[in-house]
Amino acid sequence: MESVSEASSIRTNNRIYELRAAGLDIVTLSLGEAFFDLPTPSFEGMPGTQIHHYSHSRGVPLLRQKLAGYYETCSGAPVDPETEIMVTAGSKAAIFMTLTAMLDPGDEVIIPEPLWVSYPDQVRLARGVPVMTPWYEQVGDLESYITPRTRAIIVNNPHNPSGRRLGAVEMLSLHEMAEKHGLFLISDEAYHEFVPEGEVFVSALEHDPEKRHTIVCNSMSKNYGISGWRIGYLIADQHFTRQVIKLQQHMVTCAPTILSYYLAENFEAILDHTRPQIRRVVATRNRMAGLLADRGVQCLPGDATFYLFASLGESRLDSTEFAERLLTRYGVAVVPGAGYGASCDRFVRVAVGAETEDRLVRGMHALADLVEATR
Known part of the structure; x- marks a missing residue:
């Protein structure tokens, strides 16, 4: 187990949970999930004699x-x-x-x-x-x-x-x-x-x-x-x-x-309820990619998911130093690219599924500002 690393994205987000619990306002661009408007599930009408017990190992x-x-x-x-x-x-x-x-x-x-x-x-x-x-x-x-x-x-x-x-x-x-x-x-x-x-x-x-x-x-x-x-x-x-x-x-x-x-x-x-929201978050992802490009920050090509892999360009910082400074100075959380492979230390992962648009825009500008400030 000593040769196995923690999952870098989850380690980052555990820290963010702790900072937010302490009352800090963190623009969370590190969280690998989408936050949708979902109804609270009701288990009324489910087979009460079965839902509390084991099911077939292949699945229900x-x-x-x-x-x-x-x-x-x-x-x-x-x-x-x-x-x-x-x-x-x-x-x-x-x-x-x-x-x-x-x-x-x-x-x-x-x-x-x-x-x-x-x-x-x-x-x-x-x-x-x-x-x-x-x-x-x-x-x-x-x-x-x-x-x-x-x-x-x-x-x-x-x-x-x-x-x-x-x-x-x-x-x-x-x-x-x-x-x-x-x-x-x-x-x-x-x-x-x-x-x-x-x-x-x-x-x-x-x-x-x-x-x-x-x-x-x-x-x-x-x-x-x-x-x-x-x-x-x-x-x-x-x-x-x-x-x-x-x-x-x-x-x-x-x-x-x-x-x-x-x-x-x-x-x-569930499909009918979430698919329109999925399309909206993908469209948001692509708008944020455009915003970064306008600020001179390039991302690896892509148009799907709710992630961007943003290049640090001419910043003198590696991805771990960059992510730490972005968090401590700007209150914006991203995941260092180093966790995604040895060749990726000049990138950070940005996720757009967990914040409102105004906070996403704030986070994108902070990221671009830090790239410029550390050239």
Whole structure:
């Protein structure tokens, strides 16, 4: 465990919670979730004899059915709710169980930077070796990192922290690599609803409907502004899910039953309620990117999620020093880019899902002011 780091974004936000509890006014651009207007859930009418007890380890059957149909609609790939999907306590658990099930000690996993902060340490916890690639490498460049020990490639699509979406050509290239070298493609699609209005998300399953090598991990709680509910899911072929369910049974037994029933019974209503708010936060993200660009602060290309990966430009500070000074002098919290990979220390992650527009604007100007002040 000494070789495993804390998740940098969560460490940052734990500090922000403490500062706000002490009465400080912090513009929170570090929090990796969207705050939506959501009704207080009512559990009236739920099956009282079941919601307080264990459910099937694969997940509540009705929720699996709803998720299978939903993913078939957005990917075109059929999903068998009985054998190819498992509901988990958040998508983090789905990713960790996936890695634990597939890796032997010393197996390598290719992780493009900027990476999601938990990928490398989850690989290490699964006794594997993370192989990170610099942020400027293209999808086609990943093949040069493949060795006889490579077992998988992880992609986050749409991407945290840049907001970039992988296109169909890039996704097809990843599938060809997986087929050619006998690899798994792990596609973390936890932000797949957060795309601009009128744009289409391309799931990894679209090019591998038989799930020969593709494992999709996703999150209901992240996509619908209920991150504290911890409801995620995994989609893979029946042979892989048959192995992963053993980990579920030994670690947590099942995802939270009462919340799973609520989400199953209110599946369509939740989508109808949150989708307009999702479109608004994505539009806000792109307005804030424009504001930063007008102030001379460039971000990595992207138009999805509620994240920006902002360059520090000519600032003499590294990302950790920059984030600390932004917090202590301006009362604005961002996450240092160093947590997203060794090549990313000239960036900070900015999240726009937890603040009002006027406070977001205040935070963007503070960030640009500090870049200018530390040239």
